[in-house]
Amino acid sequence: MLYRVIFASEAVGSTGASALSIAQILGVSVANNRRDHITGCMMFHRGHILQVVEGARADLDRLLRRLREDPRHTALRILSDAPIAARRIEHPMDICADPTRLLERVGLPCLSQVTANDADVMLDLRRAA
């Protein structure tokens, strides 16, 4: 059984604001997620972070434990955690290239009030792009 977890968090320091900070997260995420058969995508926007991950329960729970201990972000909140019939993300970890455009499409000025439904719509828009 596969699950999809959607969560938001708040960046600490330069997390998400510098290319280096994103590259560091991406490097580890791609390697670990490939190993754990997790697929996902991530959006950084003005100090807020949105992430969607898909995979088996035990692998996602282990990832969530690591994420909760990571000082590069804080205030992690789960927006949705539910079983899925099929994956909607193909790669171990994608970064959303144009967060402002996607947020505009769902009518959000920023990610502070983002809901699981907004994240779902943005996943569809991203696939259609």
Ligand SMILES: Cc1cc2nc3c(=O)[nH]c(=O)nc-3n(C[C@H](O)[C@H](O)[C@H](O)COP(=O)(O)O)c2cc1C
């Ligand atoms: C916003 C954010 C997203 C992250 N996403 C992932 C992820 O999808 N997969 C992952 O393995 N680590 C991710 N990490 C890193 C983990 O928090 C943790 O540092 C890492 O998994 C530790 O891996 P290691 O035990 O192999 O060193 C993320 C970190 C941040 C700040």
